[in-house]
Amino acid sequence: MLVLVETDENIRPESTGLLNSEFDCYLLVHQEIERLDELALALENTNKEVRLARNFNELKDKGILIDQLNQITVRVLK
Amino acid sequence: MQQENIREEIILSSMKVFETYGFTRVSMQDISKACGKGRSTLYYYFTSKMDVFDAIAEYLCQQVFTIAKESYSREASLEDNLVGFLRAKLRQINLITKRFHLAFEDMKSDPALMVSKTRHMLDDEIELIRDMIRGAIAKEEIQFLEEKDILFLSEMLVTTSRCFEQEVLLFDRFPDFEARLAWLTSICVKGLK
Numbered sequence: 001m002l003v004l005v006e007t008d009e010n011i012r013p014e015s016t017g018l019l020n021s022e023f024d025c026y027l028l029v030h031q032e033i034e035r036l037d038e039l040a041l042a043l044e045n046t047n048k049e050v051r052l053a054r055n056f057n058e059l060k061d062k063g064i065l066i067d068q069l070n071q072i073t074v075r076v077l078k
Numbered sequence: 079m080q081q082e083n084i085r086e087e088i089i090l091s092s093m094k095v096f097e098t099y100g101f102t103r104v105s106m107q108d109i110s111k112a113c114g115k116g117r118s119t120l121y122y123y124f125t126s127k128m129d130v131f132d133a134i135a136e137y138l139c140q141q142v143f144t145i146a147k148e149s150y151s152r153e154a155s156l157e158d159n160l161v162g163f164l165r166a167k168l169r170q171i172n173l174i175t176k177r178f179h180l181a182f183e184d185m186k187s188d189p190a191l192m193v194s195k196t197r198h199m200l201d202d203e204i205e206l207i208r209d210m211i212r213g214a215i216a217k218e219e220i221q222f223l224e225e226k227d228i229l230f231l232s233e234m235l236v237t238t239s240r241c242f243e244q245e246v247l248l249f250d251r252f253p254d255f256e257a258r259l260a261w262l263t264s265i266c267v268k269g270l271k
Contacts, residue, residue: 028118033119033122034084036119037084037115037116037119040116040118040119041114041115041116041119043116044116044117044118050116050117050118051118051121052118052119052122053122
């Protein structure tokens with residue numbers, strides 16, 4: 001699941017609804033990477049695979065090419 | 079919190095882990111737990127355990143250099159400055175070796191790894207020694223040297239002192255290292271007069 005975080009407020013992991021979703025891998029994207037820390041930790045604690053990035057270029061640098069993924073669900077957190 | 083702050087926070091928290099368990103037995107999971115951050119956050123800033131360890135080595139080398147540099151005074155003689163700086167550096171490294179003795183034990187089996195981790199601050203150290211030598215020439219304490227010779231001499235002093243440090247700290251040689259260091263420096267400075 002590709003999660004685009006567009007809020008500058010603190011993200012409360014439990015209120016995102018992501019902790020109960022059925023996906024195995026999460027790509028969290030936010031310009032201020034520090035804001036993703038708590039959500040990433042909460043997802044990892046539910047045995048999810050998580051990758052962080054500031055933008056799409058960073059995802060590409062890490063070898064994650066969105067257009068080559070077999071399945072993807074996009075979620076925008078505002 | 080800024081990106082650099084998080085990086086530093088990870089470095090500082092992971093120090094305790096390497097201090098307690100050495101290098102070999104530590105995993106990224108241990109580091110992640112110690113700094114209270116997710117593995118994904120950790121991997122965002124560092125590619126591997128070695129990368130974290132390298133950042134710690136750089137941080138500590140910087141700290142050692144900063145403290146040792148405080149002994150430098152433009153008014154003091156070249157011999158006093160060299161002995162003061164090298165002795166202060168050795169004392170600082172000695173404290174670090176004791177603190178991270180398990181990690182140093184792990185590194186003994188791979189001296190190349192040890193060398194790579196101590197190459198930080200090399201240029202700054204050479205620059206400082208160059209400044210000491212230039213100062214001594216200006217005060218006519220030692221004979222005139224061309225700039226290329228000052229550079230060569232500085233590089234030799236720094237690299238030989240680093241070899242000496244490794245023997246003292248990794249292999250427990252020269253128990254009277256402070257006196258030996260002063261003696262060696264004295265011979266070197268006399269040769270320059």
